[in-house]
Amino acid sequence: MTVIVVMGVSGSGKTTVGTALAERLGVDYAEADTFHPQANIDKMSSGHPLNDEDRQPWLAAIADWIREHQDSGGVVTSSALKYRYRDVLRSGGKVWFLHLHGDRALLACRMATRSGHFMPVSLLDSQLADLEPLQPDEFGLVADIAKTPDEIVNISLSAFKDRA
Numbered sequence: 001m002t003v004i005v006v007m008g009v010s011g012s013g014k015t016t017v018g019t020a021l022a023e024r025l026g027v028d029y030a031e032a033d034t035f036h037p038q039a040n041i042d043k044m045s046s047g048h049p050l051n052d053e054d055r056q057p058w059l060a061a062i063a064d065w066i067r068e069h070q071d072s073g074g075v076v077t078s079s080a081l082k083y084r085y086r087d088v089l090r091s092g093g094k095v096w097f098l099h100l101h102g103d104r105a106l107l108a109c110r111m112a113t114r115s116g117h118f119m120p121v122s123l124l125d126s127q128l129a130d131l132e133p134l135q136p137d138e139f140g141l142v143a144d145i146a147k148t149p150d151e152i153v154n155i156s157l158s159a160f161k162d163r164a
Helices: 014-025 038-045 052-068 083-090 104-113 121-130 149-162
Strands: 003-007 028-030 074-078 095-101 140-144
Touching (some): 003 014, 014 028, 014 095, 038 052, 052 083, 083 095, 095 149, 140 149
Parallel strands (some): 003 074, 028 074, 095 140
16 A cells, blocks of 8 residues: 655644544554654754754654555655655655645744744754655645645545546
8 A cells, every 4th residue: 555645844734634634544644753863853952953864764764664554554744855855765665745835934833833842943944945846756746735734635635546
């Protein structure tokens, strides 16, 4: 089966949309933040962006989860900002990317008003600078975060079910 990777920068609604997708599909859900080693969380909490070396064990752990869910399917979140990061995720098996994309001002507003998350608004620009759009060899959909979570889920499910 295919695992859906809900991707995008911080504040794009990955958790909200990902949990709703998993519920509608009746599959397991995993939150990417739970795969981060504590050192990564500490680094981001102090306002420092992760580098590629920091991300490697995190991406590998998510790829392992994807591998473990190839028979049953699943939904997992990940910023998956760069093509090469998504390649690591694709090494885990068959994936379909849902890229939640939106205006910087909306993203910043969402980040500023949420509580209990380690990612500061100050790191948004570094994430946007690193973000690479889906490439032709990556299956998925780009969804506008200005839509409601329900609209995004409905559009995504329709596109996911229609995939080749």
